Every structure is written in C-alpha cells, then in structure tokens.
Amino acid sequence: MATDSTTQTPMILVDGSSYLYRAFHAIPPMHTSDGHPTNATRGVISMIRSLIKTYPNSPMVIIFDAKGKTFRDDIYSEYKAHRPPMPDDLRPQIEPIHRVVEAMGLPLVIIDGVEADDVIGTIAKQVGEQGREVVVSTGDKDMAQLVTDKVTLVNTMNNTVMDIQGVKDKFGIPPELIIDYLALMGDKVDNIPGVPGVGEKTALALLQGLGSIKDIYTRLDEIADLGFRGSKTMKQKMEDNKEMAELSYTLATIKCDVELPFDPQELKNGEADLKKPYVNGSPSWSSKPGCLT
DSSP states (O other), X not given: OOOOGGGSOOEEEEEHHHHHHHHHHHSOOOBOTTOOBOHHHHHHHHHHHHHHHHSTTSOEEEEOXXXXXXXXXXXXXXXXXTOOOOOTTTHHHHHHHHHHHHHTTOOEEOOTTSOHHHHHHHHXXXXXXXXXXXXXEOOOGGGGGGOOSSEEEEETTTTEEEOHHHHHHHHSSOGGGHHHHHHHHOBTXXXXXXXXXXXXXXXXXXXXXHOXXXXXXXXXXXXXXXXXXXXXXXXXXXXXXXXHHHHHHHHHSOOOOOOOSSOGGGOOXXXXXXXXXXXXXXXXXXXXXXXXX
C-alpha cells in the first residue's frame, strides 16, 4: 500500500552552498597539523548534525552548486561578476565536505548548469505538490520566493522558521512578490541590476500599492499617487528601464523545472559508512564522488 504523503515526515533540503560560506565566516580559522583548513568543514557538518537531531526521521538532502557557469551567465554575462573569488582556505574544504556528507549516508545532489537554489526549488515544488511538507535550510533571502503552505524555510544560524506569514512579517509582502521585490531593487551580491533609483522602500511602496511588476507596468499612471519620495518621477524611470526590470526578474527567479535524474520522493537517508573515516582533514578513501549528477 502506498504511503500517504500527507502523513510523512517533512523532507529537509539543505542549501550546502549557503552553509559553506556561513560556516567559513562564522568560525575562526582552523587547520590540521599538516596545514589543511577545517573551519568550514566543522561548521557545515555541525549544522547538518543539528538538523538531523531536530528532524531525526526525515530524509535529508544536501545540495551544492556545481562548478562552472549556469544558464544565468548565458542570459547576462555580468551576473555575479563583482563577487570576489572563493577564499583560498575555503576551496580545499569543499571536496572533503562532499565526502563526509556521503559517508554520513545523506543524498548529495550537484547538477551542472544550474545553481543549488534551482535544484532546491525544483525538488521543493515537486515534493510539495505531492502533499509532503518540505523544510529548506538556508540563510539565503532569495529562497523566500519558494515558501508555500507546504514549504518553509529554517535558518540554522539563528533557529528561525519562516512560513508564509513569516515572509510577510519580514519583507512586508507575500512570497509570490519576492521575485518582483528582488527584481526592482536589484542585488549587489549577485550583480542583478534592478531598476535605477529603486531601493527597498520604493520597491515595497510599488508592490504594496500596485501589485507585481506586471501589474505596475499596466498601472504606471497611478505611481505618482502613491506618495512615496520620488513617486512623481518614478513612472519615467520604470518606462526607461523596462527591459532591465524584465531581465532582473528572470535572473532573480529560482528555476523550479530543472530536469532531475531521480524521483525526489525516492531520496532517502542511507546508513553511515564507518569505513570511510575522515583523517587529518582529508578523505582517506579515493573513490569518485557519488553525487547525483
């Protein structure tokens, strides 16, 4: 007899790429006796273990960015162009972290051509639509666009949980307008251009007053009546930067239709492999990654 997905424990999706940087910057430099950096490794694995304790009966999937460019780079060559290179002490910790995750018996997913966010969004959408709850563990604000009645976010650094109401409380808008919010403001971290002259307050005024970007462009004459600072000249700015707004919307949208080489509902935790010890900060086995790619 098939299991009713509504009675299952939630599926936990871990934004491994977000974990990497957060752990690296939160924990002071640490090295093994032979000089191998380990602070990010310790932080990432500690956060995963904490999640396992919180959700002991849930399948837990760890998703990382793949190496190389993604489809967003093809759309906009300047995407993430201003990001500094990965710190030298972080890069050599990625592969050991992958191997430890595998040794813990947890599914590790890395798919070329897309970001971890897109893989998470796709899995969350499919699993949520099948009636199962999903918890996304991340510190990335962009993920708020994924929140539904089945998908919630959890921030392991401050132990906060964000559901639909939580998104409204934090951002002043519902999850379905988060993409519009990011597109209007732009994002310096990812180098998403946004609309010049639109900051957080202006973006909220437009979205709360008129609706989505699509709605705004059908109601341009009403912008001046919203009364926020600069509202009288905002119509012209929106008209002059329509293509930029549309590009920014595309870049900010998490792709939720990634072609997955597996059925998300079949992802399960395996047994930990104690024969793959982690020695001196490096994996002591030479098998190739068992990632789902």
